[in-house]
Amino acid sequence: MRAVEVQAGGNTLVIDPYDILETGNILVFPQSFFEDVPQDREFLLAVRPSEGQYHKNIAYRPHIDKLSGFGKMDPAAAERLRSVLRDYSRRVIEFTGKLLPRYQPQWRVDFASLRPLEETGRELPLKKRNDLLHTDAFPTRPTNGGLILRFFTNVHPSKSRVWVTSDPFAVAASRYAHAAGLNAFARGSSYHFRQALAYVRLAPAGRSRYDEFMLAFHDYLKRNQEYQQSCPKYRFEFAPGTSWMVFTDIVPHSVESGQSAVEQTFIISAASLGNPKNAPVAILEKLAGKNLRLAERKSPETAFHG
Numbered sequence: 075m076r077a078v079e080v081q082a083g084g085n086t087l088v089i090d091p092y093d094i095l096e097t098g099n100i101l102v103f104p105q106s107f108f109e110d111v112p113q114d115r116e117f118l119l120a121v122r123p124s125e126g127q128y129h130k131n132i133a134y135r136p137h138i139d140k141l142s143g144f145g146k147m148d149p150a151a152a153e154r155l156r157s158v159l160r161d162y163s164r165r166v167i168e169f170t171g172k173l174l175p176r177y178q179p180q181w182r183v184d185f186a187s188l189r190p191l192e193e194t195g196r197e198l199p200l201k202k203r204n205d206l207l208h209t210d211a212f213p214t215r216p217t218n219g220g221l222i223l224r225f226f227t228n229v230h231p232s233k234s235r236v237w238v239t240s241d242p243f244a245v246a247a248s249r250y251a252h253a254a255g256l257n258a259f260a261r262g263s264s265y266h267f268r269q270a271l272a273y274v275r276l277a278p279a280g281r282s283r284y285d286e287f288m289l290a291f292h293d294y295l296k297r298n299q300e301y302q303q304s305c306p307k308y309r310f311e312f313a314p315g316t317s318w319m320v321f322t323d324i325v326p327h328s329v330e331s332g333q334s335a336v337e338q339t340f341i342i343s344a345a346s347l348g349n350p351k352n353a354p355v356a357i358l359e360k361l362a363g364k365n366l367r368l369a370e371r372k373s374p375e376t377a378f379h380g
């Protein structure tokens with residue numbers, strides 16, 4: 075597990091960014107994404123969610139240019155925030171497209187977000203806790219085997235954002251996937267229950283067995299004290315202004331401390347990986363001996379390719 079620095083101008087001739095990411099490492103970009111727009115950085119730093127707000131992050135949806143989770147923010151400030159996140163999102167999409175052109179034709183541009191609160195000492199329900207190691211899965215946005223690639227930027231001028239990570243998904247899955255109920259998900263015994271929930275609108279339709287398992291595995295890892303305490307750990311300090319990119323479903327991660335980060339998510343097709351066998355869905359299908367994906371179909375959420 076390592077973090078590989080990519081300097082401005084790129085040292086992509088000597089590194090293979092695809093291989094670094096797909097094998098469970100982190101790409102780090104020391105140059106600030108806000109150097110040219112310091113006023114945007116100042117604005118993001120001052121954003122605070124309103125009291126008792128349900129959502130832990132403020133989200134921006136690039137494909138419909140919409141901001142959500144900002145609570146009772148003054149309309150002018152909300153409009154400014156939408157504009158700043160729109161600009162960040164566009165720049166990250168362009169940057170990532172140049173760095174990883176092989177992913178772009180099939181990727182789905184997902185949400186951007188602002189994480190305004192200090193991570194240390196937050197009191198959250200277990201499933202939402204960021205300080206416990208986990209692999210990402212989205213309750214409301216199934217990927218059907220697609221991977222979650224995230225580009226983060228530490229906006230804070232003096233505090234590092236500190237992550238702890240562990241060995242990649244293949245290691246965690248080989249040890250814990252069966253204990254987390256993989257075979258039941260693969261057989262569909264949990265799946266049909268969830269489809270019934272979808273029918274009464276408690277869960278989104280179109281969720282594959284893979285998505286169901288990844289949600290369960292996210293919770294399983296957070297609950298598993300033996301895993302939390304005994305797994306190998308790697309600590310990374312992302313300095314103020316730094317950006318980093320990582321497959322957050324391949325790399326188990328937790329946030330130890332840090333305040334004010336922005337982020338843009340991409341859903342990457344497993345088929346566009348250099349080695350598709352590194353995709354969590356391929357690892358799980360091999361372990362289960364069964365297909366865990368739904369037949370592909372188009373929806374408005376999957377139609378935006380940025």
Ligand SMILES: [Fe+2]
Nearest residue numbers: 209210322327
């Ligand atoms: Fe996460």
